[in-house]
Amino acid sequence: MNPLASIGSTFLGFLGAVGHLAMFAGTAVGHCVRPPVYPRLIGRQLLEIGYYSLPVVGMTTLFSGMVLALQSYTGFARFSAESAVATVVVLSMTRELAPVLAGLMVAGRVGAAMAAEIGTMRVTEQIDALTTLSTNPFKYLIAPRLIAGTISLPILVLIGDIIGVFGGYVVGVYKLDFNAGNYIQSTVQYLERMDVISGLVKAGVFGFIVSLMGCYHGYRSRGGAQGVGAATTNAVVTASIMILIANYVITELFFAR
């Protein structure tokens, strides 16, 4: 077979997938902003995506903050800059670690569940049944998930910021013998509003990505149990990669001068 042909068809397939995804996202966002909305369904998804992800995000950020304090201390001690530990912890948590780690954890927990649920509804004709009952599946299934994902991840990340800084504080004060007052003071001293805001904007985008990929792959799944399995895997993998790419792009937009 002609190797150029296979490269070409792969590339065309990729472009096709990007086009499908863009159209899917456009339709879905259109349904998010137009009535009717389903407050009860959004509430249920907020609970599912936000509240039930709290333990996972809390544990992840707590230990990240702790290990960050420990690692940066060993590094900074080599040139007597131990006092920078608190600043490093708070800046890395708010700007990078809390949004990215929370995004990836939620992608694994929620994105997979969404793809599996919507995928199963697709292969058992429940999505067709929605349409025959005069209910638009985009409005009923997808819009509530996108809205809830975009709202709940920033809230999770804000909580994660606080827990992460607390983790750094615990290690700093109880293990590395920092003075508690000094540690808190240097945490707040160099922190700017933009550091936190950029992290929350990232979180909103990541939440949207996780819900979008979960819904997209679930909605398009075909062919029974195997199709749903593939949809689940694809949802997690594509969401994770898109989160990392979007993370770079947003950082560039916020801080590149």
Next chain:
Amino acid sequence: MTDQPKIRIRDLRKSFGRKVVLDGLDLDIGVAESVVVIGGSGTGKSVLLKCILGLMEPDSGIIEIDGRNVVGLPRAERETCMRKFGMLFQGGALFDSLPVWENVAFGLIQAQRMDKSRAREIAVAKLAQVGLGEDVSLLSPSELSGGMQKRVALARAIAAEPEIIFFDEPTTGLDPIMADVINDLIIKCVQELGASALSITHDMASARKIAHRVAMLYQGRIIWAGPISGIDNSGNPYVDQFIHGRAEGPIQMAVRRD
């Protein structure tokens, strides 16, 4: 039958890639008439239903509902049209996140914005109509047997009192007795509503029972249509082979789907 059929299909075509599924299909369904489309697996029966329901867009052709062509209508108008339809899916397609009564009342609550307690009363009444007690209404669909799920799905299909009801292999996967119970319920519900019905099946016992008229789908076209009483002397070798379930004959079974 009045002059204008409820559904009038002319020259309907649909292909998936190179595979032609519907190849110029013509079919009429009269007011309050029950038409059964028979045909082997993979002959395009489900595609036909999905095209009429608007779940799939046909490549070309005309589907008139009450004299109005619905092919190519904008989505919003198509959705209004959909309110005339009720559909019983092959696997039931009940929403497993909702209890039985909310499944039955779904169209009333979501599409008609009916008040919940009233929708619930109607749901219980519809469940009673298909022989299910009020105690069932609080169960989740996964707690029900296959036959019970079919009954709930039937109650859901008739809940909004549609003018046209579609049945996708209503008796597949049920034991003969339960299949007959479902057939009786279909006849009863369709009669009570005065609705038109289009069923697709390959269960001849079911077709003989619920059909006024039978149409045989083969290679994307209706190759024979007539009253159910005439099916045994149709004079059509394809129909004969199908209704007697013979492996030998003009119909060669395709093994693969595509």
